[in-house]
Amino acid sequence: MGLREDALNYHSKGRKGKIETGITKECKNQKDITLAYSPGVAEPCKEIARDPSLVYEYTAKGNLVAVVTNGTAVLGLGAIGPMAGKPVMEGKAVLFKMFADIDCYDIELNAKTPEEIISACRMLEPTFGGINLEDIKAPECFEVEEKLREELDIPVFHDDQHGTAIVSGAALLNACEITGRNISDVKCVVNGAGAAAIACAQMYINLGLKKENLILCDSKGVVYKGRTEGMNKYKERFENETRKRTLAEAIEGADFFCGLSVAGAVTKEMVSTMARDPIIFAMANPDPEISPMDIKSVRQDAIIATGRSDYPNQVNNVLGYPYIFRGTMDVLSRRINEEMKMAAVHAIAALAKEDIPESVTKSYANSSELGFGREYLIPKPFDPRLLLRVAPAVAKAAMDTKVSRKNIDLEQYVDQLESRLGILQSVTRKIKRNVVVANRTHGKKLKVVLPEGTSPKILKAAEIVRSEGICEPILIGNIEKIKQLIQEIKLEKQLAGVEIIDPSDDKRTEKYASLLLEKRARKGVTRMGAYELMTGDHHYFASMMVDSGEADAFCSGVHHNYGDTLRPALQIIGTKADKVLAGIYMLLWKDKSIFVADTTVNINSNAEQLAQIAIQTHDMAKIYLNELPRVAMLSFSNFGSTKHPESDKVCKATDIVKRLRPDIEIDGEMQADFALSSELLERSYGFSTLKGPANVLIFPDLTSGNIAYKLLSKLGGATSIGPILTGMKKPVNVLARNCDIEEIVNLITFTIHRVQNGM
Ligand SMILES: NC(=O)C1=CN([C@@H]2O[C@H](COP(=O)(O)OP(=O)(O)OC[C@H]3O[C@@H](n4cnc5c(N)ncnc54)[C@H](OP(=O)(O)O)[C@@H]3O)[C@@H](O)[C@H]2O)C=CC1
Ligand SMILES: CC(=O)C(=O)O
Ligand SMILES: [Mg+2]
Numbered sequence: 001m002g003l004r005e006d007a008l009n010y011h012s013k014g015r016k017g018k019i020e021t022g023i024t025k026e027c028k029n030q031k032d033i034t035l036a037y038s039p040g041v042a043e044p045c046k047e048i049a050r051d052p053s054l055v056y057e058y059t060a061k062g063n064l065v066a067v068v069t070n071g072t073a074v075l076g077l078g079a080i081g082p083m084a085g086k087p088v089m090e091g092k093a094v095l096f097k098m099f100a101d102i103d104c105y106d107i108e109l110n111a112k113t114p115e116e117i118i119s120a121c122r123m124l125e126p127t128f129g130g131i132n133l134e135d136i137k138a139p140e141c142f143e144v145e146e147k148l149r150e151e152l153d154i155p156v157f158h159d160d161q162h163g164t165a166i167v168s169g170a171a172l173l174n175a176c177e178i179t180g181r182n183i184s185d186v187k188c189v190v191n192g193a194g195a196a197a198i199a200c201a202q203m204y205i206n207l208g209l210k211k212e213n214l215i216l217c218d219s220k221g222v223v224y225k226g227r228t229e230g231m232n233k234y235k236e237r238f239e240n241e242t243r244k245r246t247l248a249e250a251i252e253g254a255d256f257f258c259g260l261s262v263a264g265a266v267t268k269e270m271v272s273t274m275a276r277d278p279i280i281f282a283m284a285n286p287d288p289e290i291s292p293m294d295i296k297s298v299r300q301d302a303i304i305a306t307g308r309s310d311y312p313n314q315v316n317n318v319l320g321y322p323y324i325f326r327g328t329m330d331v332l333s334r335r336i337n338e339e340m341k342m343a344a345v346h347a348i349a350a351l352a353k354e355d356i357p358e359s360v361t362k363s364y365a366n367s368s369e370l371g372f373g374r375e376y377l378i379p380k381p382f383d384p385r386l387l388l389r390v391a392p393a394v395a396k397a398a399m400d401t402k403v404s405r406k407n408i409d410l411e412q413y414v415d416q417l418e419s420r421l422g423i424l425q426s427v428t429r430k431i432k433r434n435v436v437v438a439n440r441t442h443g444k445k446l447k448v449v450l451p452e453g454t455s456p457k458i459l460k461a462a463e464i465v466r467s468e469g470i471c472e473p474i475l476i477g478n479i480e481k482i483k484q485l486i487q488e489i490k491l492e493k494q495l496a497g498v499e500i501i502d503p504s505d506d507k508r509t510e511k512y513a514s515l516l517l518e519k520r521a522r523k524g525v526t527r528m529g530a531y532e533l534m535t536g537d538h539h540y541f542a543s544m545m546v547d548s549g550e551a552d553a554f555c556s557g558v559h560h561n562y563g564d565t566l567r568p569a570l571q572i573i574g575t576k577a578d579k580v581l582a583g584i585y586m587l588l589w590k591d592k593s594i595f596v597a598d599t600t601v602n603i604n605s606n607a608e609q610l611a612q613i614a615i616q617t618h619d620m621a622k623i624y625l626n627e628l629p630r631v632a633m634l635s636f637s638n639f640g641s642t643k644h645p646e647s648d649k650v651c652k653a654t655d656i657v658k659r660l661r662p663d664i665e666i667d668g669e670m671q672a673d674f675a676l677s678s679e680l681l682e683r684s685y686g687f688s689t690l691k692g693p694a695n696v697l698i699f700p701d702l703t704s705g706n707i708a709y710k711l712l713s714k715l716g717g718a719t720s721i722g723p724i725l726t727g728m729k730k731p732v733n734v735l736a737r738n739c740d741i742e743e744i745v746n747l748i749t750f751t752i753h754r755v756q757n758g759m
Contacts, residue, residue, distance in 0.1 A: 011087060018090045019097075019106075024060075053405075056129075056332065065104045065130045065325055067092045068121060070111040073137035073160070073195060075285040076262050082108035085135055092134060092159070092321075100322035100387055101420040102329070104132075114143045118151075125152050129329050132321060133158040138194035139232045155328045155336050161199030163317030163324070166341055168258065168281055168305075169203040170348035171315045171377045175303050178374060179277040181255060183208040187275070189254045191247055191289060192261030193218035193235045200258055201238050206342070215240050215250040219261075222250050248273075255279060263287035272298040281315050283307040303374050312375040319348055319378060323386055327394030330413065331404035340397040347393035351379045351386065358460075358740045359384070384421050388414055423588040424719045427624070428746045431753050436469045438756045445472045446752050449551035451538035452559050453477030453500065456489055461744035463494045470745075471752045474499045474551055476538040503541040509534050512544040520571060539565055543572035546730045553751045557735035558744065562600070566725075569732040576729050580605070580612040584620060585709045585722035595621040595629070595696045596712075599705045600723045607649045611656035614698045616726045618664050621696045623757055631657070632675030632694030633668025634704070639685055640669075650700050658689075665690060672697070672708075721750065731755050 011017065027036050034040050044058035056062040067089045071082035089106030096102040107124065111117045117140075121131055131154065133145055141158055148156040157163070176183050186209055190201045193216050205211055216223040216238040220230045225239040244250045247265070251257060252273040259266060259282040266289040271280065280295055282288035285307040292304045292311050305313035324344050328336050353372045360383045361370055370376050379386055392413055398404040419426035439445050448465070452458045453475030459482070462473035475482055479502045486495050503509050513530040520530065533540045539560070545551040546569075557565040575581045583600025586593060597617040602609060614631050621629040633654045637647035650669035657666050667690040674681045675694040682688075699705030712718045725732055731754045733747050 018087075018094050019104075055126075060103060061127065062129045062329060062332070063101075063103050064128050065096060065102050065132050065329075066107045066121075066124055066128045067096075067104055067132045067134050068107045068109065068117070068124075068136075069134045070109045070117055070136055072135070072140070074135045076287065079137065082110060089134060092132065095318050095381075096132075096322050096325070099318070099381070100326040100391070102322060102325055114140045114147070117144045118147050121148050121156070122151065125154060128154060130154050130325050131156045132325065133160075135160060136195070138198060139234050141195045142198070142234055149335060153334055155325070155333055157321065157324065157328075157336050158195065158199075159317050159321045160195040162203075162336070162341055163320040164196040164260065164283070165199040165203035166320045166324070166344045167317055167348060167378065168200050168283065168315050169207055169345045170319075170352070171281065171305055171313065172204060172256065172258075172279070173207060173345070173349045174352055174372070174377045175256075175279040175305075178372075178377070179255075179279065179303065184210055186213060186255045186279075187253065188214045188256040188258065189217060189247070189250045190214060190238075190258045190260070191217045191265055192259065192284075193223055193238075194260065196260040196283070197258070198234050198238070200260060203341075203345070204258075206338070207345070211238070212240065214238060215242060215244065215254075217247045217250055217261075221246050257281065259283055259289035261289060263289065266290040268294050268298045271295050271302070274299065274302075277301050277303065279303045281305040283315055285316075303377070305377060309381065313377050314381065315378065316381070318381050319386060320344055320390070323390035324394050326387065326417070327391035327396075328398060330391065330406075330416075331395045331398045331408055332406045333395075333398040333404045335403050336394075337398075337401055337403055339401045340394045340403075343393040343397035344390050347389045348378055348386070351383070351389050352377060354385070356380075356383070357385070357742060358457075359742055384425070387417050387421060391417055422719065423590055423593070424721070424746075427586075427588060427593070427721070428749065431624075432468065432470065432749050435471075435749055435752050435756065439469055439471075445469065446552040446755055447472045447474055447550075448748055448751065449474040449476065449542040449545045449554045451476045451542040451554070451556045453482050453538075454485065455559055456485055457558055457741050457744060459485055459489060459491060459495065460741050461748065462498065463491045464741070464745045465748050466498065467494055470749050471552075472498075473748075474501065474545070476501050476503065476542055478502055479505075501541070503538060504535040506541075508544075508550075509541070512541060512548075515544060515548070516540065516572065523571075533568075537564075537568060539568035540572065543569045543732070546732070547573045552755045553731040553733070555733050555735060555744070555748050555751055557737060558739060559737070561737070562734055565734045566732070569728065573728055573730050573732060575727045578612075579616060579727040580609045581725065581727035582613045582616065583723035584617050584726055585720050586624060586724070587709065587712055587716075587718040587720050589716075589718055593625060593695065595625070596705060596709050597696075597698055597726075598702060599699075599709045601702070601725075603702045605701065607652035607656060610649065610653035610698065610700070611660065613726075614653065614657050614666065614696075615661055615664065617696050617698060618661075618666070620724065620726060620759060623759070625695055627695065628665060629696045630690055630692055630694045631664060631666035631668075631696040631698060632670055632672075632690065633657075633666065633698050633700075634672055634675060635669035635700055636671065638670050638674055639688075646700060653698075668698075669700075721746065724750065724754075726759075731759070 026032050048055045069085050071085035072079045074080050074085040086108050093104035093106050096104040109120050145158045190197050222244050223235050225241045248270050251270045255275045256279040280302050282290050288306040295302050295304050305315040307316045356370050392410050418429045448471045450458050454477040465471050479500050482500050513534045517530040542554045546554045581601050582598040584597040585599050595617050598613050618629045618631050633650045635647045635650040647669050654668040667688045678692050713720050731751050733751045
């Protein structure tokens with residue numbers, strides 16, 4: 001199927017369109033409805049009537065944006081009308097929500113004049129925390145925005161103007177850097193003299209481009225001094241004292257072309273006359289002024305950007321507006337001023353120079369080699385760091401310039417933003433911070449040995465855990481090969497001085513082989529065999545380092561089977577005498593987290609083992625859950641309702657835990673639905689010692705545990721962290737095969753956290 005069919009199917013399949021509303025409070029019973037609606041709802045109404053600022057406390061206004069259009073300049077499709085523009089506005093709402101967790105209504109107005117739009121927005125002010133004007137044509141859009149900014153007490157932002165100016169401004173700064181240009185020398189042609197083009201031209205001048213070096217063109221050609229046809233006061237600001245009259249004349253010798261006009265406005269011939277390393281942003285949507293292929297056919301040296309996602313360098317306002325509104329609304333700023341816009345430009349430009357996380361490169365085909373340069377001038381829309389960099393920069397500028405009504409702590413703010421990205425980011429960030437603080441307090445970094453030292457993924461993860469102050473990695477593998485890889489992936493500086501060990505040429509190998517022999521002599525290992533294992537399988541050497549205290553923990557498994565990774569650790573480090581080896585998963589949803597076990601080790605535990613697994617899982621959950629752990633011992637039976645050896649086993653295990661650890665809130669055997677609903681439990685089994693929904697689920701055997709956690713992940717929308725091995729004498733964690741760099745970093749961090757917490 002082609003793009004057209006795909007796009008039409010995308011919009012029409014299932015629930016029509018792209019958005020729906022959701023509810024944020026429980027509304028399941030009479031009590032809830034009494035609070036949500038009449039009579040309870042009268043209370044917040046009265047409070048707001050008394051003090052209007054409380055509308056931000058008791059309603060969704062503070063997180064609600066209206067995307068308002070009259071459909072007069074929908075993308076580059078022209079005046080197709082408000083209804084035809086609705087898919088674009090729904091799209092903007094989707095991106096607001098997805099990238100910045102801002103709720104959004106699309107408002108398509110049957111408004112012909114600026115006054116009508118202004119009047120409609122004025123009337124909408126009580127509902128919304130911000131107004132994003134979209135696809136309203138120039139010059140009317142300027143008047144609409146100016147008037148609304150003056151009158152309304154909420155931020156009003158015309159995305160096509162300022163969003164585009166901010167994002168293309170960031171891209172221009174970086175393109176100048178890459179081509180060795182000083183922006184004050186850049187000769188620029190802006191094609192289009194509408195909403196986006198006028199704002200971009202102004203932004204480039206604010207960034208240092210000289211006004212006399214900028215030629216604006218519209219459908220009638222160059223906007224020159226003295227021209228009268230098709231002019232308005234906004235175009236007049238950019239009149240140029242030039243003899244050039246056509247785009248073809250203007251573009252000759254130009255360093256930078258900015259297209260915000262219509263598809264096909266530029267020809268190959270025009271491009272061929274530009275200066276060396278021409279910077280060409282052909283940003284008309286959906287089709288650019290000239291295609292990247294056509295540009296490349298005549299100018300190999302061009303740096304090219306378009307507004308589309310299917311070519312490199314997508315210069316599109318999507319990189320701006322979600323985060324600009326996020327930062328603005330979080331400090332209750334009345335407006336988005338020049339300083340806030342400039343802060344966004346520099347935050348976007350700076351982010352492009354940072355390393356790109358694997359989660360971003362994974363979202364784009366053929367982009368594993370992405371890095372700051374000609375094909376990567378600005379970050380990709382799927383980069384979650386945009387939220388973490390742009391929103392705080394904007395919020396800070398609002399506070400600095402005193403347009404905010406609320407001052408916030410920026411460090412805490414980044415934490416809050418992180419939690420908007422997802423529960424996994426929020427949990428891992430908290431753990432990371434605790435680890436770093438503990439390292440600082442103890443004045444030392446713990447050591448993690450990584451036996452897969454010749455893996456580029458492991459090296460990149462090692463660099464991150466080192467630079468973020470999480471731990472000191474030790475790499476195992478062929479020293480020359482590792483050093484060469486470090487050089488290839490350009491991490492020499494970051495990994496300088498890191499300990500690299502080749503077991504086949506290390507003074508500890510003999511000693512470790514003897515120790516292994518001592519442990520395994522009666523289990524079929526010979527002296528020669530011990531030496532071979534120690535040099536041939538790096539998991540043996542790594543395990544021995546941890547066992548002998550030369551490293552604090554070990555993580556491996558990206559390129560090895562679970563069994564092959566775990567076996568050496570079990571043989572050398574072993575399990576604690578009073579503990580059971582088991583695999584725990586932490587499952588996370590937006591509003592809750594649970595722990596489940598055993599998911600990976602014991603095929604059929606007996607009652608004593610099951611009891612121990614419950615205790616170990618409880619003790620781990622206690623550290624990570626924000627609430628008291630409540631343990632449910634799961635079965636197909638409820639408190640003896642079905643007599644069977646399997647349900648008896650679970651009942652017996654529950655009794656053991658209650659005897660050994662009376663401090664633990666636990667009950668069973670019980671079915672999963674009863675475990676998760678205190679109402680259900682209370683109604684039928686009021687005697688249960690579980691006083692709320694369970695958040696630690698212990699499965700009766702590996703079959704149910706393993707199947708359940710995978711179903712919860714795949715069908716139940718849970719994000720998982722694990723398997724976390726419990727019961728070993730020292731922390732060993734096995735990485736999921738082929739996991740990505742972030743997952744490696746997360747598991748290493750988790751492992752260090754366990755060491756710090758004596759687990
Ligand atoms: N990549 C991005 O992020 C963004 C891209 N855009 C794109 O920019 C374009 C313009 O949008 P917007 O500013 O909102 O629309 P406007 O209607 O406000 O402006 C359109 C401008 O294009 C000019 N124009 C039309 N045809 C030509 C031509 N052949 N040569 C030169 N100029 C021409 C018009 O000239 P005249 O004044 O003579 O009528 C007018 O000035 C659209 O394609 C849109 O998709 C817009 C916003 C963001
Ligand atoms: C991207 C955008 O807003 C436009 O093309 O109009
Ligand atoms: Mg637009």
